Amino acid sequence: MNEQTLPIQGATCQGCARKIRTALLAVPGVSSAEVDLEQQTVTVSGSADRAALRDALTESGYAADDTEDAEADAAACHPAPQETRTGGAGPTQKESEHLLAITGATCASCVRTIESALSGVARVHDASMNLADRTARVAGNARPQALIDAVQAAGYGASVIDDEQQADQQREEQEHAHYRELIRHTVIGLAVGIPLMAWGLAGGTMMVTAGTASQWSWLAMGLITLGVLAWSGRHFFIGAWKAGRHHNANMDTLIALGTGAAWAYSMVVVLFPDWLPEAARHVYFEASAMIIGLINLGQALEMRARGKTSEAVRRLLDLGARTARVIRDGEERDIPVESVQAGDLLRVRPGEKIAVDGEVEEGESRLDESMLTGEPMPVSKTPGDTVSAGTVNDSGTLIYRATRVGRDTALAQIIALVKKAQGAKPPIGRLADRISAVFVPTILLIAVAAALAWYNLGPDPRIVHMMVAATTVLIIACPCALGLATPMSVMVGVGKAAEAGILIRQGEALQTAGDLDTIVLDKTGTITEGHPAVTGVHTIDSESESTVLTLAASLETGSEHPLARAILAAAEERGLRTETVTDFQAHNGKGVSARLDGTLLRLGNRRWLDQEGVAGGLEEQAEALGRDGATPLFLARDQQLLGVIGVADPIKQDSRAAIQRLHDLGLTVVMITGDVRTSAEAIARQAGVDKVLAEVLPEDKTREIQRLQGEGRKVAMVGDGINDAPALAQADVGFAIGTGTDVAIESAAITLMGGSLHGVADAMAISRATVRNIKQNLFGAFAYNTLGVPVAAGILYPFTGWLLSPVIAGAAMSLSSVTVVTNANRLRLFRPRDPSRDNEESRGES
Amino acid sequence: MTTWLINLGGLLLMALIVWWFWLSGRGPAKRAGDTPLDIVVDNGVYEPSVIQARAGQPLTLRFLRRDPSPCAEQVIFHDLGVSEFLDTGKATTITLTPRQPGKYRFTCQMQMYQGTLIVND
Numbered sequence: 001m002n003e004q005t006l007p008i009q010g011a012t013c014q015g016c017a018r019k020i021r022t023a024l025l026a027v028p029g030v031s032s033a034e035v036d037l038e039q040q041t042v043t044v045s046g047s048a049d050r051a052a053l054r055d056a057l058t059e060s061g062y063a064a065d066d067t068e069d070a071e072a073d074a075a076a077c078h079p080a081p082q083e084t085r086t087g088g089a090g091p092t093q094k095e096s097e098h099l100l101a102i103t104g105a106t107c108a109s110c111v112r113t114i115e116s117a118l119s120g121v122a123r124v125h126d127a128s129m130n131l132a133d134r135t136a137r138v139a140g141n142a143r144p145q146a147l148i149d150a151v152q153a154a155g156y157g158a159s160v161i162d163d164e165q166q167a168d169q170q171r172e173e174q175e176h177a178h179y180r181e182l183i184r185h186t187v188i189g190l191a192v193g194i195p196l197m198a199w200g201l202a203g204g205t206m207m208v209t210a211g212t213a214s215q216w217s218w219l220a221m222g223l224i225t226l227g228v229l230a231w232s233g234r235h236f237f238i239g240a241w242k243a244g245r246h247h248n249a250n251m252d253t254l255i256a257l258g259t260g261a262a263w264a265y266s267m268v269v270v271l272f273p274d275w276l277p278e279a280a281r282h283v284y285f286e287a288s289a290m291i292i293g294l295i296n297l298g299q300a301l302e303m304r305a306r307g308k309t310s311e312a313v314r315r316l317l318d319l320g321a322r323t324a325r326v327i328r329d330g331e332e333r334d335i336p337v338e339s340v341q342a343g344d345l346l347r348v349r350p351g352e353k354i355a356v357d358g359e360v361e362e363g364e365s366r367l368d369e370s371m372l373t374g375e376p377m378p379v380s381k382t383p384g385d386t387v388s389a390g391t392v393n394d395s396g397t398l399i400y401r402a403t404r405v406g407r408d409t410a411l412a413q414i415i416a417l418v419k420k421a422q423g424a425k426p427p428i429g430r431l432a433d434r435i436s437a438v439f440v441p442t443i444l445l446i447a448v449a450a451a452l453a454w455y456n457l458g459p460d461p462r463i464v465h466m467m468v469a470a471t472t473v474l475i476i477a478c479p480c481a482l483g484l485a486t487p488m489s490v491m492v493g494v495g496k497a498a499e500a501g502i503l504i505r506q507g508e509a510l511q512t513a514g515d516l517d518t519i520v521l522d523k524t525g526t527i528t529e530g531h532p533a534v535t536g537v538h539t540i541d542s543e544s545e546s547t548v549l550t551l552a553a554s555l556e557t558g559s560e561h562p563l564a565r566a567i568l569a570a571a572e573e574r575g576l577r578t579e580t581v582t583d584f585q586a587h588n589g590k591g592v593s594a595r596l597d598g599t600l601l602r603l604g605n606r607r608w609l610d611q612e613g614v615a616g617g618l619e620e621q622a623e624a625l626g627r628d629g630a631t632p633l634f635l636a637r638d639q640q641l642l643g644v645i646g647v648a649d650p651i652k653q654d655s656r657a658a659i660q661r662l663h664d665l666g667l668t669v670v671m672i673t674g675d676v677r678t679s680a681e682a683i684a685r686q687a688g689v690d691k692v693l694a695e696v697l698p699e700d701k702t703r704e705i706q707r708l709q710g711e712g713r714k715v716a717m718v719g720d721g722i723n724d725a726p727a728l729a730q731a732d733v734g735f736a737i738g739t740g741t742d743v744a745i746e747s748a749a750i751t752l753m754g755g756s757l758h759g760v761a762d763a764m765a766i767s768r769a770t771v772r773n774i775k776q777n778l779f780g781a782f783a784y785n786t787l788g789v790p791v792a793a794g795i796l797y798p799f800t801g802w803l804l805s806p807v808i809a810g811a812a813m814s815l816s817s818v819t820v821v822t823n824a825n826r827l828r829l830f831r832p833r834d835p836s837r838d839n840e841e842s843r844g845e846s
Numbered sequence: 847m848t849t850w851l852i853n854l855g856g857l858l859l860m861a862l863i864v865w866w867f868w869l870s871g872r873g874p875a876k877r878a879g880d881t882p883l884d885i886v887v888d889n890g891v892y893e894p895s896v897i898q899a900r901a902g903q904p905l906t907l908r909f910l911r912r913d914p915s916p917c918a919e920q921v922i923f924h925d926l927g928v929s930e931f932l933d934t935g936k937a938t939t940i941t942l943t944p945r946q947p948g949k950y951r952f953t954c955q956m957q958m959y960q961g962t963l964i965v966n967d
Contacts, residue, residue: 014876014886014893037884037910037937174934178914235915239890246891249867250958299915306916423922423929423955433924436957441867445860452856456849483956487920 005043005146006053007123008062011035016062023060027052041123041143098144100136101339102129103157110156117154121146135161135339161338168317175307182300185232189293192228196221196286197807208281210273218270218283225263225285233259233292249440251479255295257444258474259288262806265467280461284471284806291475291810298814302480305821308828309488312495313422316415319371319390324355327399344402348393357404357411360385365396372411373754374501374762414753417505418498422491424507428774429486432781436483443477443789450793458794465794468803472792476809480817481784485777488824493770500832501753502763509733509749513767515714516733519662519760520693520705522719523673523680524562524649526737526757527659527687530720532562532649534570535630538621539643546576548643552635554578555594555603559586563633566647589674589697591633602636605676607695609634609641618644626678629686648679651686658757659688665764668713672696672704701727718752718760735760762832769830777820784816875964878905882939885961887921887932888912892952892961901947901965908937918959923952926963 011017017035020042024033029048036042044053057063105114111129114136118127124140124147136158138147144160151158200206208218229237237260239252266283273281323334327345337355340346345361348354354367366378369391378394381387387400389409406412425433451470458465490510497504504510521527537545553571556564557578571578581594581601591604602609606622614636622632625646635642662669671689673680673696680694693704701717705727708715717724717731720738728734728748736748737755752759792809796802876883876894886893887909899905911918911932922929923942932938944950950963 014884017884034881035884037886171933174914175916235889242889242891244866246893246895247867247870248891248895248960250890252890252958303916419931420929423920423931424927425922425924433957437951437960438868441863444863444867448856448860448863452853455852455856479958480956483958487955 002047003043003045004050004053005041005122005143006050006057007141008035008040008042008057011037011040011062019060020057020062023056024053027056036143040141098138098142098147099161099336099338100138100147100151100158101161101341102134102136102151103341105129105131105134105156107131113154114151114156117150118147121150135336161336168314175303179300179303182296182303185296186293186300188232189228189289189291189296191293192224193286193288193290193293193807197290200286206282206284206286208269208273208283215270215273218266218285221283221285222263222267222270225266225289228289228292229259229263232296236292236295249444251440253440254443254474254477254479255291257447258471258806259291261467261474262291262471263288276463277461280464282464284467287471287806287810290807294807294810294814298818301814301818302821305818305825306488308825309491309821310422310495311828312492312498313415313418316371316390316411316418316498319353319411321353321355321389325349325352338406340402340405342402342405346400346402348398348400350393350395350397352393354387354389354391354393354400356389356402356406357409358387358400358402360387360398360400362399363397365398366394368392368394370501372414372501374499374759375754375756414498414503417503418494421494421504421506421510423487424490424494424505424510425486426490426507426511426771426774428511428771428778429490429507432482432485432778436479439477439479439482443473443479446477446789446793447471447473454794458797465803468806469792469794471806472804472809473789475806476788476792476804476813477785478781478788478813478816481777481781481820484817484820484824485781486774488821489770489773489777489827492824492827493766493773496770496827496830496832497763497766500759500762500766502759502766503751503753504749504763505751506749510767511771512714512733513716513750513764514771516667516716516764518668518670518708518713519716519718520670520672520708520727520731521659521689521757522701522717522724522727523671523675523683525720525755526718527655527671527683527689528649528651530562530649532566532631532647534566534645535628535648536621536625536646537643538618538625538646540617540641543642545643546574548635548645549574550576550578551596551601551637551642552603552633552645554581554596555584555592555601555635557581558584559592561586561592562649563631563647564592567633567645588699599637603633603645605695606632606634607676609636612636612639614639615641617641622646623678626676627682629679629682631675631679649683651683652756655687655757658761661758661761662764663688663690665761670708672701674698698723699726702730705730716760718757735763758833765832766830769827769832773824773827777823780823781816781820784812788812788816875962878907882906882908884908884910884937886910886912887918887959890917890958892959895961896964897961898964898966899944901944901967904941904943905963906939906941908939910937911935917954917956920955921952921959922955923950923963925950 008020011020017037020035021033024030024044027048029046030044031046034043054063102114111131114129115127118124118136118138121142123142124138126139127136129136148158208215236252236255240256243250243253262284266285269276269281269283321337324337324340325332325347326335326340327347332347340356346355360381360383362383364382366380367387368378370376372388372390381398388411390411447470450473451466454465454469455462493510494504524530537548539545539548549571552567553576556567579596581596584594586592590608591602593600593602602612618641622644625632630646630648633645633647659669669689670691670693671684672693675694677694680692684692696704701724705715705717714732716733716735717727718735718737719728728736733750734748736751738753750763792804794803875896875898878897878899885907909921909932911934914934918932920929920931926942926944928940928942930938930940944965947965947967952961952963953959
């Protein structure tokens, strides 16, 4: 059994695909046929010959030949004429270009092999390979997978390069084209509507008298208005019809029914005036044309405003470098960043951007990582340090080796995450969701009910009032405002947070972060730097400091714990040589033990050593260390205490200020740590927290969070995302705090890319501002609809004699959705932190 | 008599609206198999708009967005935690594995585009 791919043309919908499949499956020997609408190809498996398949396609009307004569076929299955799809790359005509990254090509003869392999693929017009940057450009409509297969068959590797920026630019062009089209429709609608309305306002008659010239001129106006509906309003009518067939109703349904009803009524007046009472022979052509113009204008304005809501993602995309300077075979050249491969050696010069994630091999420099972490201070990089795509090199030159490229870089993952989160819905939007789902059919019911009410209860001419009330209800109701209220604010809020180095993964977290009342901060790495250092060594009289430190360092040789690293660093600094221990064991939250020359060494907290039966001593010295914020670690050989080592982890420069901000936001700040109480309290005093939970084993952190939640508190946990993952998950909102971009993004609802606790306060401030913005939008949208619809139905008429004009309804409806989007855009100006205060803080600290 | 007829007509129309938009089914479901299922996004509807899938099996959907208006730019699978931006004139592939049988709605962010994913055991 073999598989062959044939080109098709004019297939634009599932209906076409079905017809093609049916036609091909009827050919003897065909076992399956898969239609690819995007690529306009069909892949057929089975033993049928190609000519028979082509005949079947020709018969079905979708065969592709070189003359692109597909219009008729397209129209046959797709009633929408082509021009509604301005900007949308029509599948039949446009030739695309694929850029491939090629691996394994080393010489000029490879180039020829690869080029001829690519040229041999069906529907490829041209293929050219660039050996310098190892890319191949392929023009034509071939499927990307077919190209990759062809290169692989020739013995090389290939992958498609997706140019995000180019795609972005294309999207912008399409949006712009759509915007211009909407404006054209607006102009046409208003060009007909405004003169007509002016005529009516200026005292011209809008009434039709049978048998006079006015009847003929109104007939002409009716036909012109029909032209407006069919041209500028066609997308509403097509949308309404399509949705209706699917048992769906949307905004198009409302507009199409409203304008259609006004036009149809007016035409009846013009053609058969005698059917209606004299007072009812009024035409409403101006309403139809004006509404079409106004709603198109509203959509155009909304589109403009919407473009700004995704600015944050665009700014992140712009961070990516376009080219990279790669060192291959001892030569340096600039190549597109897409063709950089993991393992490549790259050079970054002063002022340039890091192109992909990597590890520094040579050189020293400082990198500005603020766009990723929100932290303003440049970070120094030396060999062995990791660098992230999108960060900017300061004054030195670095050579680094690419470790993660393309979609794997931290920047690409952040962009993907932000895009995803922007579609998330916080719970506050659920009610609006439920209402949106039933909104339009409900409005249809209200429109009919209003018409009936006017018929039964209203004054004459009843039929005019019926028509006006029903039309106005249909036009004024705005499902858009309701539907847009939440997503627009979320989009801006999540983007705003990303700019500050805060990644929000869940819609719930966006809302809950603003309602927190208790925040639990892990000590190590969260409040403190996370890089402890030895601050003092005290020994019993018979032992020297060097011996105690040597034994402790020997014990900790294999350990990755921060405290262990501090001891090893201190031993190294003093030039001490460690000895080899056996039987090393780490006792979680207690200490470590190992054997050396037949003795058992233990290093850990006092409580554990007590439990193990080690003799007491050095209490005073330990307490003194603790008072200064150091953790005392006791060293024992067998049952004998040898000494105590103080290890302290200094608090981050801005922790105190950030915790003060959390207090200002009305939160209780709790510090949680495995440290002994005295040293924990010393840190707590320096940081200014309200409460300390000391000597908590890692596995008990979750229980402490539960206990606080049991007291009815809304608890956030801030920790490092790896060791604290269970506690982060238990908390109402988990914040993973990282330093730089090496954080486990998946582990918490909110990730702080920077190491500063200010991120927590920023996240809460953004959350509160976003939820406030959503509430304003929802309130506005609800108020608009609940007031607008009854007024349109004529509820004020019995008291004031007011009945809204459909034209006013059209204007109100256009404005309402624009207002929602504009209000969401206001969030862009929100600043989570007062910059003047920041300056004061840094002055105070320096 | 006319009064009577118009009132009856109005009530019938209301009944028709209720029936058509809420009570009647949404047409036959499109069964998703091993191959990607194309969904065309145009003129306010997903086509097909009702999709059937098996619980626990990965489902690949390819959204082809034709409608350039921003309403169509995003598709959200409620309760499945999936949201994706769609580029005009380009296919966007979404792969998901629904675990629990049930009916899941997928819509644009304003819920004007509506579809249903039916997950069977």
